[in-house]
Amino acid sequence: MKQFLADLHIHTALSPCAAEDMTPPAIVQAALDSGLAMIAICDHNSAGNTAATQAAAGDRLCALAGMELTTAEEVHVLGLFPDAARASAAAAEVVATLPQADAAYYERFGPQQLMGADGRVLGFERRMLAVASTFELSAAIALIHRHDGVAVAAHVNRPSFSVVSQLGMFPPDAGFDAIEVFSAPGFPSRAAEFAGHGLAVLSSSDSHFLGDVGSACSVFEMRAPTFEELRLAMRGADGRAVRCA
Amino acid sequence: MTVTELAAKLELRPLTPQVTPSTEQVTGGYVSDLLSDVLANAPRGGVLVTVQVHLNVIAVAVHAELAGVIFALDRVPDESVRAKAVAEGIPLYTTKESAFDVAGRLYEFGLRGPRA
Numbered sequence: 001m002k003q004f005l006a007d008l009h010i011h012t013a014l015s016p017c018a019a020e021d022m023t024p025p026a027i028v029q030a031a032l033d034s035g036l037a038m039i040a041i042c043d044h045n046s047a048g049n050t051a052a053t054q055a056a057a058g059d060r061l062c063a064l065a066g067m068e069l070t071t072a073e074e075v076h077v078l079g080l081f082p083d084a085a086r087a088s089a090a091a092a093e094v095v096a097t098l099p100q101a102d103a104a105y106y107e108r109f110g111p112q113q114l115m116g117a118d119g120r121v122l123g124f125e126r127r128m129l130a131v132a133s134t135f136e137l138s139a140a141i142a143l144i145h146r147h148d149g150v151a152v153a154a155h156v157n158r159p160s161f162s163v164v165s166q167l168g169m170f171p172p173d174a175g176f177d178a179i180e181v182f183s184a185p186g187f188p189s190r191a192a193e194f195a196g197h198g199l200a201v202l203s204s205s206d207s208h209f210l211g212d213v214g215s216a217c218s219v220f221e222m223r224a225p226t227f228e229e230l231r232l233a234m235r236g237a238d239g240r241a242v243r244c245a
Numbered sequence: 246m247t248v249t250e251l252a253a254k255l256e257l258r259p260l261t262p263q264v265t266p267s268t269e270q271v272t273g274g275y276v277s278d279l280l281s282d283v284l285a286n287a288p289r290g291g292v293l294v295t296v297q298v299h300l301n302v303i304a305v306a307v308h309a310e311l312a313g314v315i316f317a318l319d320r321v322p323d324e325s326v327r328a329k330a331v332a333e334g335i336p337l338y339t340t341k342e343s344a345f346d347v348a349g350r351l352y353e354f355g356l357r358g359p360r361a
C-alpha cells in the first residue's frame with residue numbers, strides 16, 4: 001500500500017460564489033503545488049467542469065468527477081463517480097429540477113462558467129445551481145448509487161447545509177458511504193465524534209478560492225490513486241484505509 | 246388546551262389516528278425546518294410547525310418531548326415516517342395553511358415560543 005493525499009471537495013468557477021479564477025488548469029496546478037495525488041471537482045448541482053478538469057490533469061493527478069448535490073432538505077451531499085460521463089448523467093437529473101436563472105440571479109450569483117481544459121469559457125449554466133433540487137435525501141443517495149457513485153455527507157460539522165444542521169442528527173441508515181468534515185484553522189472538525197458512525201471520515205477544503213486548494217485533505221492508504229481504489233479504501237478493504245490528514 | 250382540542254380548532258387533518266395524544270396542556274409552539282434548531286430550542290410539551298418531512302422529525306420530536314407535529318402547506322411525510330410516529334406515540338397533523346398562518350392562530354390561542 002502507498003499513501004496518497006486527496007482533497008475531495010473543490011469547486012470551479014461554475015459554482016455560484018466560487019472565484020472566477022477557479023479554472024480547470026489553475027486548480028490542477030494548485031493541487032500539484034500542494035502535493036495532492038487526488039482531487040474531486042464538486043460543483044453545486046452540476047458536473048459540467050469535471051471532464052475539462054480531468055483533461056487538464058492528464059496523468060499528473062487523479063481528478064475525480066463529482067457533484068455537490070443540494071437535497072430538498074437543503075442538505076449538501078457529495079457524489080463521487082467513476083467517470084465524468086456518469087457524473088454528468090447524475091447531474092443532468094438534478095439540474096432538471098432547478099429553476100431557470102434570470103438576469104437578477106446572474107447578477108447576484110455570478111455567471112456559472114462552463115470551461116475547457118485550457119480554462120477558456122465555453123458557455124454558461126442556465127439553471128439556478130444555487131438552489132435546492134427536489135431530490136429528498138434518500139432519493140439523492142439512491143441517484144448517486146444508481147450512477148455507480150459514492151455518497152459523502154458533506155461538511156457535517158458546519159452549522160448550515162449539513163445533514164446534522166438540517167436533520168438534527170446524523171441519520172445512520174441513510175446509505176452514506178463516507179462522512180466529510182470541514183477543516184480550517186480554529187474550526188472544530190469533530191472527526192473523532194463522527195467516526196462513531198462506522199463510516200470513513202474524510203477531511204476536505206471545500207475550496208471556492210485557489211488559495212484554499214489542499215488546505216485540508218485526507219490520507220488514503222491504497223494501491224493507486226483511482227476511483228475504484230478509493231471506493232475500496234472507504235470500506236477499509238484488504239488493508240486499505242483513509243483518515244483525516 | 247390539549248393537542249386534540251387544538252387540532253379540532255385548527256381543523257388539522259390527523260395523519261396518525263392510531264396515536265392517542267397526550268391529555269396534558271400544550272406548553273407552547275415552535276416553527277422551524279432546521280431540526281438542529283428544533284432540538285436546541287423547541288419547548289418541551291409544545292407543538293412544532295414545519296415543512297420538514299424527513300424521518301428525523303420523529304426522532305427529534307421524541308428527544309424534544311414534543312406534544313405533536315403540524316406539517317404546513319399540505320405536506321405529508323412518507324408512510325415510513327408516519328409508522329415511526331405511531332411507534333413513538335407522536336401525533337402528526339397536516340394542514341393546507343402556511344406555517345406563518347398556523348403559528349398566528351396558535352398565538353391567538355395563547356401559545357407562546359420558548360423565549361416569550
Ligand SMILES: [Zn+2]
Nearest residue numbers: 068076154161
Ligand atoms: Zn456545501
Ligand SMILES: [Zn+2]
Nearest residue numbers: 009011068206
Ligand atoms: Zn462545497
